[in-house]
Amino acid sequence: AQKITQTQPGMFVQEKEAVTLDCTYDTSDQSYGLFWYKQPSSGEMIFLIYQGSYDEQNATEGRYSLNFQKARKSANLVISASQLGDSAMYFCAMREGQNGANNLFFGTGTRLTVIP
């Protein structure tokens, strides 16, 4: 079974509007972490935001927020006030367990296009 599922291959959003990118995960661990990364057309991977499984509040970082619904096993990324520079691939990833290296399992990504 896929550990991370991103069901939206592509999304469009009008500049200055908000957009939600979906992510669901599958794990039996109690301790895990959820990450979102951005990959612009230049190819680098840029860390955006993190949510720990024990964190009671949704994570926020500037215009990025993570809508964490533990019972539904979802960790959606919300980008507010979209900008043209937000056009990129977005990957959701999960780290399981609390020992060992921080191995990440990635979803297949969502390509976001911001329309002027």
Add this chain to the structure above:
Amino acid sequence: NAGVTQTPKFQVLKTGQSMTLQCAQDMNHNSMYWYRQDPGMGLRLIYYSASEGTTDKGEVPNGYNVSRLNKREFSLRLESAAPSQTSVYFCASSKNPGQGVYEQYFGPGTRLTVT
């Protein structure tokens, strides 16, 4: 402070040739990782090194070997390249294994084509 660096940026190999991808980080991170990214797929972990002196297999280790040369450097070797290994390879590092944010910092990637 260069972060994570990878060499080369591009490489074309013939089937059966060997090569080593180099990765170095200057952030004093304990853990390092090698991923591959194929079209339409997310990154998949090939090998990782939780700390200097240790290496372990990830999700797709077949056809690869790694060496954690020291705390800074982690190399990936293809002994006999195959067309199925055509991909973009990313090296990453993170502070420590375990809990906490400890996000991974990625290198710029190596685009490898095997003909």
